[in-house]
Amino acid sequence: xxxxxxxxxxLNIQEGKTAxxxxxxxxxxxxxxQWYRQDPGRGPVFLLLIxxxxxxxxxxxxxxxxxxxxKQSLFHITASQPADSATYLCALxxxxxxYGKLTFGQGTILTVHP
Amino acid sequence: xxxxxxxxxxxxxxxxxxxxxxCSPISGHTxxxxxxxxxxxxxxxxxxxxxxxxxxxxxxxxRFSGRQFPNYSSELNVxxxxxxxxxxxxxxxxxxxxxxxxxxxxxxxAGTRLSVL
Numbered sequence: 088x089x090x091x092x093x094x095x096x097x098l099n100i101q102e103g104k105t106a107x108x109x110x111x112x113x114x115x116x117x118x119x120x121q122w123y124r125q126d127p128g129r130g131p132v133f134l135l136l137i138x139x140x141x142x143x144x145x146x147x148x149x150x151x152x153x154x155x156x157x158k159q160s161l162f163h164i165t166a167s168q169p170a171d172s173a174t175y176l177c178a179l180x181x182x183x184x185x186y187g188k189l190t191f192g193q194g195t196i197l198t199v200h201p
Numbered sequence: 202x203x204x205x206x207x208x209x210x211x212x213x214x215x216x217x218x219x220x221x222x223x224c225s226p227i228s229g230h231t232x233x234x235x236x237x238x239x240x241x242x243x244x245x246x247x248x249x250x251x252x253x254x255x256x257x258x259x260x261x262x263x264r265f266s267g268r269q270f271p272n273y274s275s276e277l278n279v280x281x282x283x284x285x286x287x288x289x290x291x292x293x294x295x296x297x298x299x300x301x302x303x304x305x306x307x308x309x310x311a312g313t314r315l316s317v318l
Contacts, residue, residue: 130309
């Protein structure tokens, strides 16, 4: 069956360190994968999109990698700050009969301690 | 530019009643998506509308339905409410669907918190 898994439910790190979040998927062949941030009581906010033919994408302190062989995406936040504390969601579009539908992982709750 | 707006913010209903949730997409966006986010279950895809037509739906019973109006706003109707329908319902919009991935980025509203008692 199709599955998207984010490595851990919660990740705690110290300010200034790099946070690395993992998204693994099985039985999908996504053309692209997206990462979103969600704060409590709010809707998700788009952060980055990476296509299947791209190995890495960067935006300011954020970096995403996409390995279609391993069926895995890594999301990095460098020089993390307490303001980065939030839930981070990966999402992919499975295509085919799932056309237009984004399937989300369960999310990883990141807490950055001062 | 206004983002995706949803109303009401909170909705309290009793079991068996009907709920109607509303969504206004970002100006220029023609696609509207609905998701359910129940505690511990993550975001579950409900429905996708584009240009007034239902294009895809998730694994939810038929009592979850909706529509998209000519101005691209949308409403989600949930009939015969059950306790397990209590959740945050999120609406998202995107520009016209296409093969360009950047058009498939979804912009979310703040959600409607539905509580079924």
